[in-house]
Structure formats: C-alpha cells, structure tokens
Amino acid sequence: MAAIPRTAFQKKLDHRKLKGHIFYALCLIAIVIALAMLGALLYNVLSAGLSRLSWDFLTNFPSRFPERAGIQAALIGSIYVVGSAGILAFTLGLGAAIYLEEYSNRNWYARIIQVNIANLAGVPSIVYGILGLEIFVRFMDLGKSVLAGSLTLALLILPIVIIAAQEAIRAVPPSMREGGFALGATRWQVIWHLVLPYSFPGILTGVILAVSRALGETAPLLVMGALTFVPFAPDGPMSRFTVLPIQIFNWVSRPQEGFHVNAAAGIIVLLVLLLSMNAVAVFLRYKFQKKAQL
C-alpha cells in the first residue's frame, strides 16, 4: 500500500520543498534590497558631503557662492523652533495622556478623544502647515515667526507624544496605584509621586522620538511661510527663521553642483543630530527595561 503513493508523494514533496527554498530566497532578497537602499543612500550622502563639512560650514550664513555658504541660521532656527515645539508638546501631551489614563475612566468623551488622536496622527504633515498658516500666522497674527513655527510643529507631534505617554503610563502596575490610595494619598499625589516617576523614562523616550520627527519636517514649515534664504540667526520668538531641512531643500533645488554638495553636507549634520537623539532614546529604553525587570 505504501509503495504506490510514496513515489508520487515524494515527487510532490520535493516540489513543495523547492518552492519553499525559492520563497525563502525571495524573502532574503527583499530584506537585502531594503538594506542595500539604506546603504546606498548613506554612502551617497557621505561621499558627496563629507569633504564639505568644516567649522566654517557650521558657522557661515547662506551665500550666493556655494563654497562660502553655511548653515548657522538654519541650525539655530531648527534648535529654537524644534526645541520649543518639543517643550510645548511634552507639557500638553503629558497632560492629555494623564487625563486619558488616570482620570477619564474611559468614558464616551475619552473614547472620542482617543479616536480623534489616532486620526490626527494620520493627517499629512503638510495639512498642519496650512493650519499653522491660517490660525497662527494670519488669525492670531504671530507672523511667520519662530513662535508660529514651533506652535505648528507642536500640534504636529502632539498625537505622537500623547500615544507614547499613554503607553508608558499604562505600563505602571495597578498595584502601585492601589498601594498609594491605600495609604490615603489623593489621585494627584499618586500620579505625581508614583505613576510619573515610574513611567518617566518611557515618556521621555516617546518625546525624543517625536522631537526627532519634528526636526526632519520640511513641508509644514514651508507652507506656514518659513524663509528659504535667511542671512541672520533668529534672535527671539517673533523673529523670522529657516530650519535645516528647508535649507537642504533650497540647496537641492538649485541647479549648481556646488549647492548639491552643500545639501549633502547639511544632510550629514541633520542625520548626526537625529542619530544622537535616537541613541539617547534607545539608551533610556534599555535602562527602563532593566529597571522594570528588577
């Protein structure tokens, strides 16, 4: 009985196994293509821009001559705008997350906010630029200033901060809160002395990732009206400004080769900033995980 189907089965099995091997190879190829693209991108940027990096490049202002142009205005603009956007989003986002997790009891209003936040996270960033232009620049009459730019970016990253902070707060074991309540602490005392210290590294990680997203954003600030050529560093919240990604965009759009080299050098500076922020986030998460295991 075994003899007849066995050969047919064996043939079929070989065929099935071969298909499996081919599929495995395809999976590997897909991963390799993705990694190769990442490698090609980094290699091209580094080989084009590395030689252009110098102290002068960091401290000069933009110029009609590529070899004299620098990124000081854009770098300081980015630090001002993204830094204040981060602080704003951290404060407001943490507040919203605490309300949703600790106070709302998942009522209908909290559910609406939750759905709303999920949808806001999917709104294209350029739409936030239109919002910033209308509400902050024109309606509130802040002008195309550092303040208007950071408010726009703060709204953009707010959903990311809220979602990350909610996850961190949710990871605090309920027994901790119950212990606090049993000792007669008020709700806010429990949050301030128990929940927040425990979840803080997680919240901070989320904020850093959100800020690194803001640091790379170009479109919303372009639409809001940030300048593309700024020969001065911003000196206050009402000053006009540019940011690093917009400076890079401006250089990429020019036809001259020299500006493309500048764009590559600017990208290296931007990626170094992003990578170091991400490294801090990874470090925090690692420390947090170790603490949580204790």
Add this chain to the structure above:
Amino acid sequence: MEQVAGPKWKKHLPESVIKLVLFSCATLSIFTTVGIVSVLLFEAILFFQEVSIFEFLGSTKWTPLFSSKSFGIWPLITGTMLTSIGAMIVALPLGLLSAIYLAEYAPNRVRRVLKPVLEVLAGIPTVVYGFFALLYVTPILRQISGDISVFNALSASIVMGIMILPMVSSLSEDAMQAVPRSLREAAYALGATKLEVASKVVVPAALSGIMAAFILAASRAIGETMIVAIAAGQNPTFTFNPLVPIETMTAYIVQVSLGDTPTGTIEFKTIFAVGLSLFVITLGMNLLSQYLVRRYREVYE
C-alpha cells in the same frame, strides 16, 4: 478606591483644578481637528464661490497660476495616484516579504538587529529621500533609458516605496506575531512546509492587520510631500506615464507656498481646496484601516 478618595474630594480644591487643567490638555486635540476642518472648509467654500465644483471635479486642466486659468483637480490627482501606486508597487512585495522573513524565518537574534535597522529607514527625513531620488536614482534611471525626464514620477515612486517599506513590514509583522503559535504548530503537524504555513495559515489569519498596514502606508504615500516636490516635477499633467514630469497635490501646495502669491487671491485659495481634497482622501483611508483592524480582527482565546 473611589470611596476612599470620594469624601475627601471637596477638601482638595487643587485636585479639581489639576483635573481641569489635564482635561483641557486632552481637549486641545479636539480643537486641533476642529481647527483643521474649519480652516480647510472655510477657505475652500470661498474658493468654490468663485470656481464651480463641477469644473473642479470635472475638468482635466489645472492651470491656476497661468493667465488663462483652469481649475480641474484631476491632473493633481492622477499625479498623486501615479507616485503613490508606484510606491506601493515597490513597498508591498518588499515589505510583506520582509515581514514574513522577520516573523517566520529569522532567528530571534537576527530579528532584534534587523528590525531597528529597517526602522532607521522610516526615521530618515523626507527631504533626504528627495535629495537621493533627484541626484542619484534619477541619473541611474536616465542611464538605463534616455526617454526619462529629469523630473519624473518613477524615481520619486521608487524612493517613496523604500520610505514606506518599514511601515508595511513593521505593522504586518506585528499582525503576524499576533497569530497564535498553536495554529502554526497544527499546520506543521499536518506536514506543511514553512512556505505553506506562512502563506496558507499565518498570512490569512493576519490579513486584516496586513491590509490595514497597506492602507496606512498608501495614505502616508499620498500625503508625502518633499520627495515628490523635489523629484517628480511641477507640471500638472493629466497622464499615467511615469517617465514625464507631473505634479502631486502636496507638491502643488508647496509650489504655491514658495511663490509670492498674495493671500486672498484665487491662486492662494486653491491650496485650501487641494488641501481639503488631500485631507478627505487620507482621512477616509485611515478610517478604513482602523475599521478593518476592528471589524476583521480574528480573536483567538
């Protein structure tokens, strides 16, 4: 818990103030949505008082910045579809295969290294991808075929596909990881090969999550701005040819913002009509994705 805190509540005025402050923070997100919708609607209504909605949705010529103005949004929509579909053609197979590799084949140690490395792709600013598309991918494509313009949808699509790949792979992998081990083991016990388990058990079981990932990635591609603004051109053309310059909805908004269009003019108001269309399309896709996850989630207990 409530009983202990309850009677003390009135003595603690600060407690209720704090609650009110936190409540306002949470409510701010509602105001953001209201702000977006009302800004877009308000200005778009002003626009549609001057331009009929039939011309907007019926004409295939988009020339608001020229002297003979025509306001048919279709060239911007086909431009957006062209780049987004192109990006999905790149990202779907690569992302799904990567996800299957990570979820089914990769040893734990390899996965722990590969996943964050792939996610680096998602963290790279889009202006960097634009640089890469215009200055490296396009020249390579032009060496392969001389018919390709300097600005074209193909190069932007390829690079945008790489950008959204981590989104597809990461979300699909999460969906596949959620498929219980017992289902796989049952299939192996019946003598299935690894491919058969992946393609006939794991992927179908995780399909709602995978579809949701695809739709989210497509919505991301539609809303993506800098890659297409840099590499795809600024020629609103009603075409499905990926080799010629086109213009997407997002690139058009950037083009108007960069120019010195005075506020209040009909040229300026176009960005709100285009922005509203973009918002409606992406919102619809995001809602569909959330619906798919909720409605078709397989629950294994």
